[in-house]
Amino acid sequence: MKVMMFAKATKHTETMQPPTEEALLAMHQFNEELEKAGVLLDLGCLTPTSRGVRVRYSRGKCTVIDGPFPESKELIAGYSLLEVKTLAEAVEWAKRAPFGVGMHDGEELEVEIRPLFDPSEFDVPGEAEERAKRVGEKLGKA
Amino acid sequence: MSDPHAAIAAVFRIEFPRLVARLARLTRDVGRAEELAQDAVVVALERWPTDGVPDNPGAWLMTTAKRCALDGMRHARIVDAKQRQLARDRDTDLRDVAGELADALDDDVGDDLLRLVFTACHPVLPTQARVALTLRLVGGLATSEIARAFLVPEPTIAQRIVRAKRTLADARVPFEVPRAAERAERLESVLEVIYLVFNEGHVATAGASLTRPELCDDALRIARVLAGLAPDEPEVHGLIALLELSASRMMARTGRDGAPVLLADQDRARWDRVLVRRGLAALARADELVATQGAAAGRYQLQAAIAAHHARAVTAEATEWPRIAALYALLAQRAPSPVVELNRAVAVAMAFGPDAGLDLVDALVADGALAEYHLLPAVRGDLLAKLGRGDEARAEFQRAAELTRNERERDVLLARVRDSALSASRGS
Numbered sequence: 070m071k072v073m074m075f076a077k078a079t080k081h082t083e084t085m086q087p088p089t090e091e092a093l094l095a096m097h098q099f100n101e102e103l104e105k106a107g108v109l110l111d112l113g114c115l116t117p118t119s120r121g122v123r124v125r126y127s128r129g130k131c132t133v134i135d136g137p138f139p140e141s142k143e144l145i146a147g148y149s150l151l152e153v154k155t156l157a158e159a160v161e162w163a164k165r166a167p168f169g170v171g172m173h174d175g176e177e178l179e180v181e182i183r184p185l186f187d188p189s190e191f192d193v194p195g196e197a198e199e200r201a202k203r204v205g206e207k208l209g210k211a
Numbered sequence: 212m213s214d215p216h217a218a219i220a221a222v223f224r225i226e227f228p229r230l231v232a233r234l235a236r237l238t239r240d241v242g243r244a245e246e247l248a249q250d251a252v253v254v255a256l257e258r259w260p261t262d263g264v265p266d267n268p269g270a271w272l273m274t275t276a277k278r279c280a281l282d283g284m285r286h287a288r289i290v291d292a293k294q295r296q297l298a299r300d301r302d303t304d305l306r307d308v309a310g311e312l313a314d315a316l317d318d319d320v321g322d323d324l325l326r327l328v329f330t331a332c333h334p335v336l337p338t339q340a341r342v343a344l345t346l347r348l349v350g351g352l353a354t355s356e357i358a359r360a361f362l363v364p365e366p367t368i369a370q371r372i373v374r375a376k377r378t379l380a381d382a383r384v385p386f387e388v389p390r391a392a393e394r395a396e397r398l399e400s401v402l403e404v405i406y407l408v409f410n411e412g413h414v415a416t417a418g419a420s421l422t423r424p425e426l427c428d429d430a431l432r433i434a435r436v437l438a439g440l441a442p443d444e445p446e447v448h449g450l451i452a453l454l455e456l457s458a459s460r461m462m463a464r465t466g467r468d469g470a471p472v473l474l475a476d477q478d479r480a481r482w483d484r485v486l487v488r489r490g491l492a493a494l495a496r497a498d499e500l501v502a503t504q505g506a507a508a509g510r511y512q513l514q515a516a517i518a519a520h521h522a523r524a525v526t527a528e529a530t531e532w533p534r535i536a537a538l539y540a541l542l543a544q545r546a547p548s549p550v551v552e553l554n555r556a557v558a559v560a561m562a563f564g565p566d567a568g569l570d571l572v573d574a575l576v577a578d579g580a581l582a583e584y585h586l587l588p589a590v591r592g593d594l595l596a597k598l599g600r601g602d603e604a605r606a607e608f609q610r611a612a613e614l615t616r617n618e619r620e621r622d623v624l625l626a627r628v629r630d631s632a633l634s635a636s637r638g639s
Contacts, residue, residue, distance in 0.1 A: 104435075104439060105321070105439040105440075106225065106432075106436065107431070107432035107433065107434070107435030107436040107439075108432065108435075110485055110486075110489065111485055150485065152428060152431070152432070154221070154224060154425075155220070155221055156217075157214070157217035157220065157221040158221035158224060158225065160218065160221070161221040161222055162225070
């Protein structure tokens with residue numbers, strides 16, 4: 070199963086304070102360990118929300134909102150896409166992540182683990198093909 | 212995440228291969244290492260549910276395995292006084308081992324894992340034993356999981372592993388990475404095992420479902436581990452490219468009721484883009500290594516190049532069949548086999564028309580090597596149908612349906628028998 074591990078933003082990530090060398094090294098080693106274990110599919114580090122925008126949709130219109138965004142605990146700072154056997158395995162890997170390295174008292178960082186839908190789980194097999202065909206026919210007519 | 216058993220199982224999956232690899236370096240005996248690792252797992256299963264999983268479970272398991280080894284020695288001493296001297300020698304050994312232990316845990320386990328991979332895939336073992344041992348030791352699967360994946364009773368797999376360990380011990384197979392002369396051939400065996408596991412998941416040879424994706428995931432995981440251990444081997448990256456690209460199509464390969472969907476009919480939007488990208492990157496790495504080493508493209512790399520053409524084609528019609536046919540011609544030189552030839556026939560038919568493909572298929576029929584392979588009559592039937600020879604096509608599909616052991620494939624072939632009968636009666 071594929072799971073997405075999201076590292077939530079902190080004061081530091083939002084203000085682009087570089088991590089300590091120790092923390093950087095630990096994170097590099099951890100990612101390397103994931104890679105060597107054959108579970109890491111992809112990863113990425115996000116810039117602070119001051120560089121981002123939001124696009125909000127409502128019926129009939131969309132609004133573009135420039136960053137930064139205030140609710141830092143709900144913001145995402147980075148992600149790793151893992152291929153694991155079970156959710157428990159993803160948790161086990163997450164427990165080994167060195168996010169606590171170099172942290173001060175009272176500081177916190179949260180990682181959220183979310184399994185991806187297995188296409189077979191929410192798609193009736195074959196339905197996607199038929200839907201694609203219908204959409205294709207409609208597009209053809211237009 | 213309150214289920215302690217799920218957490219414990221996850222720790223074992225992560226730690227077991229490394230544990231066995233480290234123990235095998237110390238004992239120089241993969242079978243003994245696996246038993247000690249298993250002993251440690253049993254102790255963990257007793258304690259962890261109440262005590263909780265320790266902070267460093269890898270070190271805990273290693274220490275426990277060492278203790279099990281010492282206990283085993285003491286026990287042996289009591290049981291058989293004649294072995295006293297022997298046991299004393301071994302105790303000395305084990306004290307050395309204990310000294311080495313701290314170092315072993317700090318060391319990069321990579322070299323030991325690579326030795327473990329080569330040992331589990333040693334040619335002295337029958338293929339099935341290599342597969343079971345690799346999944347157990349390198350993949351960290353429990354015997355029950357391997358048994359379920361291959362639809363055989365658990366004792367069968369357990370027996371297979373016991374016999375494999377005995378064979379390795381009897382043959383005194385050293386725990387090492389083979390040297391230059393032997394390495395290429397031994398690597399071939401490793402890649403073959405991974406490829407076999409993947410293929411069994413990709414097209415299950417028997418049973419009610421067309422695919423068993425978990426076996427594909429296991430194979431891919433082992434292949435990715437191998438790439439980290441042997442990063443300069445082009446064929447390792449070639450194999451990964453082939454597996455990632457094949458796996459990217461997994462979800463699009465089965466339609467309603469689990470029936471197979473042919474490549475041309477697949478909804479390409481359902482191909483997994485992350486895997487496609489990884490596959491293409493691995494292929495680029497293989498190409499680069501081959502170029503710098505001045506080597507020839509390997510069989511997995513060539514197959515990956517073919518898969519990459521499909522992955523890059525936005526629609527089935529956009530497929531560059533002449534290029535694919537040319538790659539199959541190269542593959543047929545590099546790794547000649549009737550199955551490659553059959554695939555080449557399909558590509559040639561797509562590129563240059565069904566007549567050209569049929570010539571190649573008929574040569575294969577005359578050759579007789581694929582007499583029991585259901586895809587030979589299936590392909591021939593398809594080409595005959597395209598040429599409007601409905602009656603002959605129907606007979607071929609009928610034969611193909613009789614030959615396959617996969618129920619889903621049989622359904623599709625029987626549907627084509629009915630279609631050909633219809634078009635034949637319309638034609639007459």
